[in-house]
Amino acid sequence: MLKLSNKSIQFIKTTFNVTFIAIISIELLREAFLSIPYDWLFFLTSDAIENFVFVLMAYGLYYYVFKLNSIWKKIGFVVLFIFLLIGLASLKDFRIHNRIEFEQSFEYFTSFLGKLLLFYLGIYFINRLAFLNQYKKLKKELNQAKEQILRNQLHPHFLFNAFNSLYSLSLKNHPETSDYILKLSSMMRYLTDETHLRKVRLNREIDFIKKYIDIEKMRFGKDASIQLITDENVHGEVLIAPFLLIILVENAFKHGFYTNSKDAFVKIKVNIENDELFFFVENSIFKKQHFQESNREGKGLENLRQRLLLLYPKHSSIKITNTGETHTAQLKISLT
Template structure:
């Protein structure tokens, strides 16, 4: 429906930020430190590995501890739990050292350096680098702030999307009563005349009602189905006129698998009927033209202008307002609606870009 469906979701953004954070913390920072203090690159790779092995305690901190204390409005619980977390991190660091000491592919000198701190003995001193631990604590809090920002933005976007959907449903519901009212008027006129076309028209109306009440509830429908619906609707309208040429509908291009929002063009056609064709204007003719290509759909209506009363002008404005409102919600910056009045001619041209700009 909206362009937001093509943007990155909230969860994808969170995953990307988290992976970037861990990559910087566990790879980039140890790499930059190792290149400065070690002469052998194998020592730098070993430093990266020993940091990666401390991942469990880091993930525990920003995924479990922070959300349940500091980011759950419990700052005192956070401060009280910090000493216990430092002990947990110390345990993780000692386990990482022990694993590294027993890995045969780690340089022997590097393993000797790790063994010199005797990670298997508790001597009362910490083997962890407190400066690096502090960096982890602060950066993890920053990561949680970013996640919270994305979460709030996600909620705002969701509320906005729901609001737009309600507006679209309301606008669509304003279209359907007009359609049924006009069609029933046509059938009423046929029944008064005792026309044999009444039964055929009722069958056409049944198919149209099925489309409007069921298929038109979808966000998008095949353009071919929408065109077929418009043809059926126009056939019902033609019954009211003796001259078949008074109403012309031409489609240029192949709709193929193109999808379009349902009932998008119907209000423009209804305006032609209500404010022109239903008036006895000499030489009156309604021309509808739809051109389709891979990038754009253009729909143009052309009809003679009837003398406007104050009520008719107001109702016409409401119809075009609803069309403009739907277009703003469905195709922001991807549509153009031009209304042109030339002498006695009234022309409306709607262009819709099928694909959003890259």
């Protein structure tokens, strides 16, 4: 939908009201100049007078009557306006037919009522543009708040796994425990400093994933089969919503390295083609492991799907494939 600035809305409102009133006023003056010297009754029942009265009523209803606190005052003004319309209809019927007939006067009355309603709706719509614009703004802010809540749900989950790994290393007096803490500190800084932003550079997300992979290599050994392949098109100018890709990477390690088998692997590819980001994650699955999708993992993937709907509606897709031996996740996001 078209989004208008407050300045544009004010310009449209002012232009409409000034133009509308100017046309009605010019028509009234022209009719007065031509009719008053010769036929007062014709002038009082002319289209110019009728339109002028309808405009006064429409503006009165919008700016005054419907803003009254008393319901009885509102009803009183509406009844008064109805009687004015009945009077104009009867006067027009008398001027044209030299008599007043109910059916003909009622026809004029309904015509006047329809024209009054049309004028009122025009004034109402123009003056509600700001509210429509505010509604769109509030809807956007609500979606951003929902997305931020979903994103924040992932941070404790990630830190829980990271500290579990740190605890495991410390029990073994692993020589690289200090390096682990250093990398984890750098990742936590990214979580606190940048993931609240709507968009971050893709290479920052990739750098975060690299640090995560380095930490996992400390856990499973440097000979662990872990690959991260990035296309040369992946550069710092590409922007993406933060903390999307890591969810699939985390799940891959839970699947692929659930057991410490030498055949375990995780393979990650990042590619950009025709302004579309392709993120591919494949990992091994072993029948001997009592693997079940836990509630935590299911929430992670569901969280990702909900965030994609909020951030990239109709511009993203995710496909999960499980063959029994391998688990594959393919994420596509349009960057335009």
